Amino acid sequence: MSLRIAVAAATIGVTLLATNAAQARPEVVGVRSSEYSPGTIVVKTSERRLYLILDDGHAVRYPVGVGKYGKQWSGTTQISGKYRNPAWAPPAEVKRDKPDIPDLIPGGSPRNPMGVAAMTLAGGEYAIHGTNMPGSVGGFVSYGCIRMLNPDITDLYERVSIGTTVVVTR
Template identity: 80%
Template structure:
């Protein structure tokens, strides 16, 4: 087998794994205990999971990427906006750390860190959003945002509305 064919096969197989992993992303229905109203989003940073509470005993669970060391936060907020394919402007802290980053990355761009959808959180510069880097989900990777697989943010986006309570705990 020539090197060119081997490289083409490897690239095709790698793209297939990326597509099937993303396509197969499915939230889990899990037992969940806590004093939260149905419809509340609970993010457990140390677990790197987001839960959408369904009833007093069950939730839908999604894997998430969360704030890296020194960028984590905890508190109660709410969703104050929902956006499909949003453009993204880096906050001042990101721009300071990465001065070469563009001032605006258009929605739909593969370089846009928001992925296919974002839900902004009241009281800050944070959002629950998708990602175009699926292998970052499950890690301590962001400046405080909650990062989800694009398939998962699309699912959650349809299940919640502006005003939904979001509880972030460590």
């Protein structure tokens, strides 16, 4: 192989690697826990990852944004609702911190923090949802919600149903 072809191939490979990292897709990974039943969603806050357990040895893994320090929580809950392009009304805590935020942001608006889909969690004001700010995924960024890339929430939304168990760990 000539040096020119080798450099071109290396450049294309680096470009593809950078593109794939920026547009990371969920991946099937090995898990060593029989602690969770297939179909359970496990959010590991410290890793900023969400796992959908497939079986005793495998899970689909997604990058997520999680609660800011002081806004994190842990526990077990269930998905209580599923919504496409949901409107969003800021919870009282968000409204208190950001008084200029509108009382309601319509679904489909680029300013809507819920992105293309949301799954509400029982017992609180939290949700697993998409985002129109993809750069925030992977950080400690929310008031306790689990934030996903829009393609990832779309994928997860299709895989789970109302009643799915969600376990959030620190």
